[in-house]
Amino acid sequence: MSPIRPAILNLAVNGIAQVAGLGLGDPDIVPLWFGESDLATPKFICDAAKQALDDGKTFYSGQRGTLPLREAIRDFHKRTIGRDIAVERISVPGAATLAIVTALQCLVESGDNVVIVSPIWPSAFEAAAVVGAEIRFARLEEDWNAGRWRLDLDKLFAQCDARTKAIFVCSPGNPTGWVMTQDEQRAMLDFARLRGIAIVSDEVYGTLVFDGAKHAPSFIEIAGEDDNLFVINSFSKPWAMTGWRIGWLVHPKSLDAQMKVICIANNTGPTSFAQYGAVAALSPEGDTFRATMLERCRKGRDVVQDFVDRQNRIRWMRPEGAFYGFLKIDGMTDSLAFAEDLLLRARVGVAPGSAFSSPGDAAADSYIRVCFAQDTARLAEGLKRIAGAI
Numbered sequence: 001m002s003p004i005r006p007a008i009l010n011l012a013v014n015g016i017a018q019v020a021g022l023g024l025g026d027p028d029i030v031p032l033w034f035g036e037s038d039l040a041t042p043k044f045i046c047d048a049a050k051q052a053l054d055d056g057k058t059f060y061s062g063q064r065g066t067l068p069l070r071e072a073i074r075d076f077h078k079r080t081i082g083r084d085i086a087v088e089r090i091s092v093p094g095a096a097t098l099a100i101v102t103a104l105q106c107l108v109e110s111g112d113n114v115v116i117v118s119p120i121w122p123s124a125f126e127a128a129a130v131v132g133a134e135i136r137f138a139r140l141e142e143d144w145n146a147g148r149w150r151l152d153l154d155k156l157f158a159q160c161d162a163r164t165k166a167i168f169v170c171s172p173g174n175p176t177g178w179v180m181t182q183d184e185q186r187a188m189l190d191f192a193r194l195r196g197i198a199i200v201s202d203e204v205y206g207t208l209v210f211d212g213a214k215h216a217p218s219f220i221e222i223a224g225e226d227d228n229l230f231v232i233n234s235f236s237k238p239w240a241m242t243g244w245r246i247g248w249l250v251h252p253k254s255l256d257a258q259m260k261v262i263c264i265a266n267n268t269g270p271t272s273f274a275q276y277g278a279v280a281a282l283s284p285e286g287d288t289f290r291a292t293m294l295e296r297c298r299k300g301r302d303v304v305q306d307f308v309d310r311q312n313r314i315r316w317m318r319p320e321g322a323f324y325g326f327l328k329i330d331g332m333t334d335s336l337a338f339a340e341d342l343l344l345r346a347r348v349g350v351a352p353g354s355a356f357s358s359p360g361d362a363a364a365d366s367y368i369r370v371c372f373a374q375d376t377a378r379l380a381e382g383l384k385r386i387a388g389a390i
């Protein structure tokens with residue numbers, strides 16, 4: 001008998017990694033597969049981290065993030081969402097991915113389930129699987145007439161039972177670019193309160209919205225400080241810091257003491273000098289950089305729109321936020337095989353739609369995801385290769 005948990009033995013590498021494994025690092029490939037921009041982290045952020053290294057900031061520091069960083073995060077929320085949250089509610093365990101694991105560790109015991117709004121970035125449900133949760137998907141539906149994804153809350157609520165510990169939702173969505181409305185958030189919060197279910201809200205693309213708002217609707221605006229709400233955030237996307245592995249978690253105030261222990265158990269806090277870079281990212285200069293990143297995404301979205309308009313087999317629901325094109329290719333039934341073929345024959349890396357949903361979701365297999373936070377010429381070249389292959 002193996003001592004390894006069945007949940008671990010059952011883990012399998014997701015489709016994005018499978019495709020990337022065939023060509024990662026090959027300079028001939030146009031890489032649109034991962035969730036990151038092609039911009040390197042801006043110099044002022046790197047300089048702050050370098051200075052910290054030169055100053056000997058190489059020791060353990062703040063088990064759940066240093067106080068200056070947590071205060072700067074509080075101020076960021078004040079600026080973007082207009083809410084003044086207590087620093088006791090803010091923890092920096094490491095990257096957002098670890099923040100998700102941390103939130104789920106607070107919630108899930110063996111036999112519990114997590115209801116996840118899909119299509120969704122696979123690490124979210126992989127994290128749920130790792131902590132031992134049963135995963136239930138509540139799929140967004142295509143509303144081609146309205147041109148946007150639609151969440152059927154009744155269907156989602158019907159997925160919940162006595163063993164449901166959390167609803168996981170990501171808005172703006174990866175891969176869909178769907179943005180949840182505040183009314184939908186209120187309805188979800190009301191239901192969750194009534195049933196004693198937590199909400200894990202992944203808001204890492206919160207400021208990457210195209211409607212001119214400072215931030216997409218956030219659960220932070222409507223929840224109280226002791227609601228069972230866990231909001232995930234990250235420096236990775238708006239500040240081009242994916243390799244830094246730093247993000248944060250806003251959690252119930254009542255978990256102040258416990259969160260310190262969990263953060264110690266998981267990683268004894270984030271990397272010391274990375275936190276100095278993160279504080280710099282939250283400065284006014286960082287706000288200016290975020291605007292540059294948003295503009296890059298807006299231009300990238302226009303390039304994809306232009307491409308879609310010229311294709312007769314490709315459609316999309318124009319994203320309201322984040323930086324992905326989730327492209328439906330009429331007639332395609334095996335997105336993994338298609339993505340592998342695209343890579344080997346057309347030299348362009350895309351993520352297969354099947355990676356973002358439950359294995360039984362046939363509709364997902366007619367999609368691919370491309371990241372458009374890229375140089376427009378390179379993005380256009382990648383899209384041209386996709387068109388050629390089709």
Ligand SMILES: Cc1ncc(COP(=O)(O)O)c(C=O)c1O
Pocket residue numbers: 035095096097098121170174202204233234235236242245246247
């Ligand atoms: C929705 C979402 N949340 C979290 C992350 C990961 O953030 P981090 O790099 O901080 O782990 C990603 C990365 O693709 C993402 O798309």
